[in-house]
Amino acid sequence: MSGTTPAIIAENLHKRYGGTVAVDDVSLHVEAGAVLGVLGTNGAGKTTTVEMIAGLRRPDRGRVGVLGLDPRRDRAKVRQVLGVQLQQAYLHGALTVAELIGLYRSFYPAPRPAEELLELVGLGEQRAVRFEKLSGGQQQRLSIALALAGRPRVVILDELTTGLDPRARRQMWKTIERLRDEDVTIVLVSHAMEEVERLCDHVALLDAGRVVAFDTPAGLVSRAGAENLDEAFVALTGKELEEAQ
Numbered sequence: 001m002s003g004t005t006p007a008i009i010a011e012n013l014h015k016r017y018g019g020t021v022a023v024d025d026v027s028l029h030v031e032a033g034a035v036l037g038v039l040g041t042n043g044a045g046k047t048t049t050v051e052m053i054a055g056l057r058r059p060d061r062g063r064v065g066v067l068g069l070d071p072r073r074d075r076a077k078v079r080q081v082l083g084v085q086l087q088q089a090y091l092h093g094a095l096t097v098a099e100l101i102g103l104y105r106s107f108y109p110a111p112r113p114a115e116e117l118l119e120l121v122g123l124g125e126q127r128a129v130r131f132e133k134l135s136g137g138q139q140q141r142l143s144i145a146l147a148l149a150g151r152p153r154v155v156i157l158d159e160l161t162t163g164l165d166p167r168a169r170r171q172m173w174k175t176i177e178r179l180r181d182e183d184v185t186i187v188l189v190s191h192a193m194e195e196v197e198r199l200c201d202h203v204a205l206l207d208a209g210r211v212v213a214f215d216t217p218a219g220l221v222s223r224a225g226a227e228n229l230d231e232a233f234v235a236l237t238g239k240e241l242e243e244a245q
């Protein structure tokens, strides 16, 4: 880890969709090389928050900095340092895994080798398969590989392992651990407590568009006087977490 320089700064983010306040004054700092877990019930504002950090959605108010860049104003520069895997991948169905990886690699001056990307997400055997023929879990894994194609220094993963089978899930965890060893800064939206406990240095707990707690996973548990992160979640939000898998 490289000390206390925040790689991501989000300050006082607000976002409203019509009459719905999706994000209500969210501030987050993520240190370079740290892994932040974003937890919350359905509709808590997690995706909207990370989309604003990625520059994919304009905040109504507030400020975002990613490695000192503004993701909307410095779009081209940010694309070179930020990898994003969102919940829905919009990819050309007729292209094969290898073609999509080749396409994404072409966007970057020093991309990760194609073989390494395939290995990171376990899609070596599917390289000649068209995107539209992949299973949902394989499509998801491909979108993670594409997010990593440019050796990003910051990665945003929205529901990394939701819907993946246990083997694929463990493989993704290993991939995150490898990125963490490379000092990549990671924001991980998750519904899986085991994943958050294993991978995340800090957790931001969102509820109804607000950060209701920010701490280490162990800190959240002890602050809530709970036995584990599941219990802490319920104690701090008053809600059960609907396990998405």
Ligand SMILES: Nc1ncnc2c1ncn2[C@@H]1O[C@H](COP(=O)(O)OP(=O)(O)OP(=O)(O)O)[C@@H](O)[C@H]1O
Binding pocket: 017, 020, 021, 022, 040, 041, 042, 043, 044, 045, 046, 047, 048, 049
């Ligand atoms: N494009 C949109 N138009 C209108 N309302 C939206 C839109 N996107 C999200 N919302 C609403 O904003 C709120 C926050 O949604 P968001 O997707 O950010 O939550 P989330 O925590 O990521 O939820 P989930 O766990 O279900 O993915 C919800 O009430 C949702 O219905």
